[in-house]
Amino acid sequence: MTRLVERDEQLSRLTALLCQATSGTGSIALIEGAASTGKTELLHSFARSADGACPRRADARGPGTDTPTDGTPADRTPENGASAHGRPADGGPGAGADGALLRLHAICSPAERALPLGVVSQLFLAPTLPAAFRDRAAKLIDRLASTPDTGAAERLTAQVLHGLCMELLALVNRSPALITVDDVQHADPESVLWLLSLARRIGPAPVLVVLASDIGPHPGFSAARTELLRYPHSDLIPVGRLSQRGAAELIGQHCGPSATHRLAPAFFSASGGNPLLLHALLDDWRTGRNMAGRSYRQALLTSLRRGGPAGLAVVRGLAVLRGHTSEALLSRLVGVNVDVVADTVRAFEAGGLLSDGDFAHPNGRAGVLDDLPPQQRVALHRAAARLLQERGEPATAVAAHIIAGEGADGIPATRVLLDAAESHLLEQRFAVAVDCLEQALRGAGDGRERAAIRVRLAQVEWRSDPRAAVRHLDQLAGDARAGLLTPGDTIEVCRQLLWQGRPEEATALVERLRAAPDDDPADTGARLRAFELWLMCTHPRPARRRR
Structure with a gap:
């Protein structure tokens, strides 16, 4: 032992x-x-x-x-099973x-x-x-x-x-x-x-x-x-929790000196010195050289459940909100008194289950989210999106919950998602921008709005992976022929058609642009002339003017 x-x-x-x-x-x-x-x-x-x-x-x-x-x-006899002072007659254990x-x-x-x-x-x-x-x-x-x-x-x-x-x-x-x-x-x-x-x-x-x-x-x-x-x-x-030296000693009981020296800092950071979490980390390491794997997640969930229904609700809300949280916001999200929220967070911090009001390891948050029933997870994300929007948080923060909740209640979700996509593009986060635009497309209303969002989605995907943008081209070409796209968006569709080797369709759209009424915005003509100059140099056939 x-x-x-x-x-x-x-x-x-x-x-x-x-x-x-x-x-x-x-x-x-x-x-x-x-x-x-x-x-x-x-x-x-x-x-x-x-x-x-x-x-x-x-x-x-x-x-x-x-x-x-x-x-x-009290002076019982052996016949009734006990002797004086209530002890077994045979002096049993x-x-x-x-x-x-x-x-x-x-x-x-x-x-x-x-x-x-x-x-x-x-x-x-x-x-x-x-x-x-x-x-x-x-x-x-x-x-x-x-x-x-x-x-x-x-x-x-x-x-x-x-x-x-x-x-x-x-x-x-x-x-x-x-x-x-x-x-x-x-x-x-x-x-x-x-x-x-x-x-x-x-x-x-x-x-x-x-x-x-x-x-x-x-x-x-x-x-x-x-x-x-x-x-x-x-x-x-x-x-209390184990100190860093104590955690190293516990690890050393199961690993050699070299492994202990290598693992101790990361294990202490992920466990906060909590003995149960340390043992779980060791189990994960021994079974598959994994850091904070299945055993760690299960041990963390087991410990968090000891906080009762209110404690579990608080930590689930914390997992959903990520870094955009406060005790008041967490209280509103999960419907638990703010004092109980504060006490619960402090108690979990004292045990190393949380660190500075957040999860010590990202796999801990992932385990809590995976443990949430799907309907409850969706409801929490939608509620979080509404609360963050009310607080004036950045569109990127609100959009993350709209995506996770597969929609939103009581806020202009499409506008938020489009704003968030542009913010992500400024930071070159193309994959997240695509996620925002795809969710906006799923929740879009009329045909023109959907067509405009699809064009922007194709543009973003074109910048990161032109092959991925091909999936939208047929629908975009149909939207352009139906008059659902602006001239500028139609020009963008023409470029992609030409790049994909579909000059006949591009030519037909160019002819539609040339035949468009003159009451379009002033910059439409300029954009069309610039596009035609580009066509003359790269694709002469669509650029040929009608006599």
Whole structure:
């Protein structure tokens, strides 16, 4: 098993608390850090090493009671499955032998928040615990779960929680206990109340409770967190990202010195020191020498989903907006309160999932966008286009969302796309200009507008790849014959027809231009004369005038 990197201080503090508990002084510790920073790994590593961490007590008796809360005598006989103090008659692994450590573990989930005392059930109904203890605990849990929501419910809840605490304290009277609860921010409300009730009672008891929680906005746990940490026997143990040196050490556990020196800077930049992302980067590198590939994307998505529906909405909006964002704009786009947006972004930054309000690696953004359902992605891009247009952002920024959203709602999309195309052409970004013009063509209205856009699209493609422009020529020739093109655009079509070896069609269009009325714009005649001079030098046949 590889050693945990940069977690010695946390393990040392937890071990000290455990040794206090085995000596009869209980406490509660909260391991807290951003998503995927290694809290679960720390929790399990500590629990695995707990058995031999402290000297055994000479006298394990604590302040608990030997009498079960339902009034059953404590001096049970082997016939009913338990001995005194609620331990198994055979000294089995559930409660442990006198002085041995009893370990109880629970994992919380948002899916079980509606299950009253669901976390307590994981702890108290573990099959390794004495059967009689489990039976008494189950009765108490069932009493609360089956109680209708009446005025007496609050009193009954307090009685049940007290009873469960007393059962535990009786169980640990001769054996100290280590209770670990992972992802406690997702615990059901009744189990949170039980943890608070236990915290008020374990000061003089041989019990260490270790909770692990993500930082961030967790309305269901914030008040309980505040109360837990105000007790003198509580301890907050923060877990952060790895430093650059720590990231290099973790990489070095899997790669040689040369590879570590080469990979460490890029891996740290892409992960921000997040251990889960670092392991994913290593997986991608080992399997295919890929940088931030499939494992990285999946690990990032897994971590981001821990932010709940609001957190996932925020990061999806961030992926859609790219660099054109602010907390207020992001709030309007995804419909999440601006304070929640700010808290979420800070929490993700703290975990290395985001960097300076954006994705640390472009493949992270791509993974989030690929995970979006198509209809939702289109809707977000269309909403982003409208919001950016309202803010007066450049046409190029708005057009990118119109293209991604395959259209727009509530804004003059065609005009924006045409303006964006011209801006891209000034910067020699021909491919993006073509994208803008193609989307404008798909959304164009009447025949003349479509014809004009098609001409401009053919001109742009001609500049970058003349062969690509051929696909428009038949339609453009038909538009010119139908009178949908301006004289200037018709001249452009004639040039392309001649270049493609179609002089007869070009000649017919030239004759139409010569026969056009004289009320055309003043520059039309000049452009036509210039074109005819060019024809005389390059293509004499179309240039021949009618006698």
